[in-house]
Amino acid sequence: MSTAAPPNAALAHVEARTWRRFTPRQRISRFAVYLAVVIAIVLSVRAIEIIPEFLYDAPEQMMDLFRRMWPIAWSHYPKGVHDALVETLHIATLGTILAVVMAVPIGILAANNAVPSRPLNYLAKLMLVSSRSVNSLVWALLFVAVFGPGALAGTLAIAFRSIGFIGKLFGEALEESNRGTIEALEAAGAPWRSRFLWGYWPQVEPAFWSIALFRWDINVRESAVLGLVGAGGIGMALDSAMNLFQWDRVAMVLFAIFAVVVVAEVVVTQIRKRIL
Template identity: 65%
Template sequence: MSEAALSGPSRRWVRFTPVERGARALVYVLTAVAVIWSLRTIEIIPEFLYDAPEQTADLFVRMWPFDWAFYPKAVHAALIETLHTATLGTLLALVLAIPFSFLAARNFTRSGPLNWIAQFVFVSSRSVNSLIWALLFVAIFGPGPLAGTLAIAFRSIGFVGKLFGEALEEAQQGPIEALTAAGAPRSMILVKGYWPQVEPAFWSVALLRWDINIRESAVLGLVGAGGIGVALDAALNNLYWDQVGLILAVIFAVVIATEFVTSFIRSRIL
């Protein structure tokens, strides 16, 4: 018998099946169509793109040097207000989100309708941008930091509640079952069974959300919700570019400092 007959028919390795190749080709075509459609919809004007680098360089030139005398007049108080808005908004979000987290955790609340209601609250909170929340509360309570604080809180409920609820669902059931078998009340099961397991996740989520809220609260003033965004909006409207540069530099410095602070706290308590 020949060697070719012994080896049998040759086989060629193919990474994707014909159906998978067709699906990938369809995705590529749809993506290209979506990009072309988007470009036609937003109506990009080529003339504006040609001199964009020159305009950007000119803008930065007008921002420098900063108007440092403007900081004690309007920036410092607005910056402190921004930090207070972010902090109070985060605390309020924690108070409002934690109860819904327990309702969303299926291993803690074994009720489908209650789980669905909690998930609906989380989705509703996350689906609305913080600027939209700020516009809504400015219309209700008027311009000021109260509207900004509530906007930060209601925007954060979905983030905090979802992540903390998932941490509750991932808790090991061994300690819970042991406490239940010993006849421990539900409050003791919560304190001794769930909390030691989810405490690191709680602090991690709280610190992360506070860091994010400081960044978001810096721009809420653009819609009248208080904070340093009010000073930025006024400087932009008056074309005081040296003041705009100062405010942007302060926001950048605060964001960097907040990142270091949250990282340090997280390394100490986690």
């Protein structure tokens, strides 16, 4: 005959079991992550060598800079800003087109379902990583050294910087495509070109246009500063005005850049609504 446990003993057993959200190993891991973040912040603050005097004086200097920028030199736009702004748009547009032409084949090679060859996949991914790892200003410096100052260097810098972005996203879109249509075409004996045009492309076409438009929008912003290193565009007008301490003209250039970025965002949004 079994006897029931005393009520007091059962209650003590229940109270001894407490619910914890994380296991001891998880708590230690979270503490290690938090500690690493704190250490990284401390080391970063020490490395950048903040000068307290400059930090305290920053608000006053900013207000003085804004007072020098006002009123904006609107009269400087026709002769000093318009042509440079148009050149910036040309750099962004042509650079994006060149990037698309070069990135699409590399993106196809990077997709292991479209091109089932590991060496080619790794080579293409290496090229995409190499493109993304170098900043557009660094590309601009390299091409300025090769071709000299001007819009050509800026266009090539935008193009080579964009290859990694467009190729990576396009290759990932290919890898995520549905295999049903491709397998049907393979079973029918269709060559690779037909499989790509009728199997892969209809599935990735919306993603392709979305990637290209988004990259053009980014390139409009990036090409605005390439002139700071001599790669053409409105950045050269900005650099010239800053070197001459013509802050009202600097304000005009900054306003023009802001306006173009806003217009580009609106245009890209409208185009995506109509074609996607």
